[in-house]
Amino acid sequence: MKNILDRNQNKAEEIRGLLNEKKVLMVNIxxxxxxGKTTLLExxxxxxxxxxxxxxxxxxITTDRDAQRLKRFNIPIVVINTEGGCHLDSHSxxxxxxxxxxxxxxxxxxxxxGNLICPSQWDLGETFKLAVVSTTEGDDKPAKYPxxxxxxxxxxxxxxxxxxYTNFSHESFITDLKKINSQVTLFEISCTRGDGLNNWYNxxxxxxxx
Amino acid sequence: MKNILDRNQNKAEEIRGLLNEKKVLMVNIxxxxxxGKTTLLExxxxxxxxxxxxxxxxxxITTDRDAQRLKRFNIPIVVINTEGGCHLDSHSxxxxxxxxxxxxxxxxxxxxxGNLICPSQWDLGETFKLAVVSTTEGDDKPAKYPxxxxxxxxxxxxxxxxxxYTNFSHESFITDLKKINSQVTLFEISCTRGDGLNNWYNxxxxxxxx
Numbered sequence: 001m002k003n004i005l006d007r008n009q010n011k012a013e014e015i016r017g018l019l020n021e022k023k024v025l026m027v028n029i030x031x032x033x034x035x036g037k038t039t040l041l042e043x044x045x046x047x048x049x050x051x052x053x054x055x056x057x058x059x060x061i062t063t064d065r066d067a068q069r070l071k072r073f074n075i076p077i078v079v080i081n082t083e084g085g086c087h088l089d090s091h092s093x094x095x096x097x098x099x100x101x102x103x104x105x106x107x108x109x110x111x112x113x114g115n116l117i118c119p120s121q122w123d124l125g126e127t128f129k130l131a132v133v134s135t136t137e138g139d140d141k142p143a144k145y146p147x148x149x150x151x152x153x154x155x156x157x158x159x160x161x162x163x164x165y166t167n168f169s170h171e172s173f174i175t176d177l178k179k180i181n182s183q184v185t186l187f188e189i190s191c192t193r194g195d196g197l198n199n200w201y202n203x204x205x206x207x208x209x210x
Numbered sequence: 211m212k213n214i215l216d217r218n219q220n221k222a223e224e225i226r227g228l229l230n231e232k233k234v235l236m237v238n239i240x241x242x243x244x245x246g247k248t249t250l251l252e253x254x255x256x257x258x259x260x261x262x263x264x265x266x267x268x269x270x271i272t273t274d275r276d277a278q279r280l281k282r283f284n285i286p287i288v289v290i291n292t293e294g295g296c297h298l299d300s301h302s303x304x305x306x307x308x309x310x311x312x313x314x315x316x317x318x319x320x321x322x323x324g325n326l327i328c329p330s331q332w333d334l335g336e337t338f339k340l341a342v343v344s345t346t347e348g349d350d351k352p353a354k355y356p357x358x359x360x361x362x363x364x365x366x367x368x369x370x371x372x373x374x375y376t377n378f379s380h381e382s383f384i385t386d387l388k389k390i391n392s393q394v395t396l397f398e399i400s401c402t403r404g405d406g407l408n409n410w411y412n413x414x415x416x417x418x419x420x
Contacts, residue, residue: 033242033326033355034347061327063354084357086296086327114354116243117271117296117325136346136372137244144273144324145243147294162346165372167402192377 008122011090015097015125022102023209026110028126030148032141033114035134036158038066039191041109045073047201052106052208057096059088059113066111076100087118090125106208116141120148127207128153135159136166139173146180154185156200161190218332221300225307225335232312233419236320238336240358242351243324245344246368248276249401251319255283257411262316262418267306269298269323276321286310297328300335316418326351330358337417338363345369346376349383356390364395366410371400 019026029037045054055076058067064079071077078096080088088110100108110126112119120129131152133141136159142149149155155177163170177184185203189196229236239247255264265286268277277289288306290298298320310318320336322329330339341362343351346369352359359365365387373380387394395413399406 032244032324032347033351034344061355061357065350065354084327084331086325113327114242115296115325115327117294117323118328121294134244134346136344136369137242140275141243144275145271147271159346162372162375165375 005121008090011094012123012125015090015093016127018097019102019108019125019127020209022105024102024105024108025208026108026124026126027204028110028112028119028124028129029132030112030116030119030129030152031114031132032116032134032137035114035132035137036191037111037114037132038069040132040156040158040189041070041111043191043194043197044109044201044204045070045075047197048107048205049073049075051205053104054107054109055100055105057088057093057108057110059092059111061085061113076105082113086113086115087122088112088124089122093124107204116145116148120151131155132158135163135168138166139169140176142173142176142180149177149180149184152181152184154187154203157186157188158191160188160195161193215331218300221304222333222335225300225303226337228307229312229318229335229337230419232315234312234315234318235418236318236334236336237414238320238322238329238334238339239342240322240326240329240339240362241324241342242326242344242347245324245342245347246401247321247324247342248279250342250366250368250399251280251321253401253404253407254319254411254414255280255285257407258317258415259283259285261415263314264317264319265310265315267298267303267318267320269302269321271295271323286315292323296323296325297332298322298334299332303334317414326355326358330361341365342368345373345378348376349379350386352383352386352390359387359390359394362391362394364397364413367396367398368401370398370405371403 058079187200397410
């Protein structure tokens with residue numbers, strides 16, 4: 001296992017070097033199944049697609065359903081089907097990176113396999129990890145799945161529009177999250193309603209490499 | 211990997227034999243994080259705890275929060291913290307099974323680690339697997355994560371009370387699910403409101419080994 005992780009790390013550093021050289025921001029998006037990663041991408045590409053050149057790697061066990069949802073934006077998309085694999089790794093990224101014209105790209109979003117655990121353990125060569133968590137999963141996710149929340153540069157708390165219909169405690173969520181990662185940037189959003197997304201758009205825009 | 215899975219399978223068969231001999235029904239409950247496994251257990255133990263002798267194994271990466279929620283029922287509970295591990299396996303079950311007085315147990319619920327992928331690949335020696343999926347995760351979960359839905363004897367579709375506030379398509383969900391597993395038993399429930407739970411209680415009661 002240590003060998004596999006070492007080899008993954010070496011390949012990830014290679015990818016990170018290449019993307020830095022090409023000035024491509026790579027965001028590794030991690031969440032539970034159905035937390036709203038694809039809807040976030042639909043919103044973000046819809047808003048920022050005219051300002052920045054965006055590409056997407058869609059990681060899924062099977063099917064190209066998420067990629068189909070993004071087709072209308074007419075941007076470069078690659079689907080990686082892991083065929084049962086519970087996360088992407090740097091070798092799977094390396095195999096598809098040549099599909100993109102990196103000189104003509106500002107942001108490369110990687111939608112990882114829907115899984116709050118394994119993807120956090122694998123460096124893909126990303127600029128940073130982004131955690132998406134939805135209010136309907138409950139307020140205890142940072143405490144129960146700490147690795148992702150420790151590793152993430154930013155957390156998007158999605159489905160805030162559903163809080164009134166759940167027993168989600170905002171205070172518990174924030175307290176646990178800050179205990180695990182006091183430096184993390186938090187955005188509270190509803191991707192279906194559009195609430196809170198402007199702050200996210202501004203923040204990610206500032207991160208694009210000039 | 212094949213060796214590890216073979217060894218897991220052997221130990222699982224050993225556990226299955228022991229539980230059959232002791233007439234204990236073991237249910238391996240699998241879902242995404244926050245789909246409602248613990249709330250289902252609270253409801254089910256509350257309803258059936260006076261009729262049957264119930265024990266619980268709580269699988270979590272870290273913390274004993276789920277076990278704390280069940281403490282008030284005064285039933286035997288064992289917590290397995292996987293410390294980063296993304297699923298339980300038969301060896302982890304084997305190490306704790308002696309904690310229970312199997313002669314004084316009718317049902318042993320195993321709440322697996324919150325993960326829609328890896329737990330499906332590991333036989334714990336259970337009588338059957340139970341999939342819990344919530345409407346707020348979206349209607350595409352069976353299509354995108356087929357293994358669990360193929361392996362499960364029953365599926366509980368939870369959080370039906372939230373359907374009006376989401377774009378969940380009941381028809382898509384059912385069509386995909388039946389394509390993957392035409393034999394599966396489906397219960398549509400809301401664990402917070404209590405909707406649809408009587409059918410589940412009756413069904414699980416009939417499965418207790420006499």
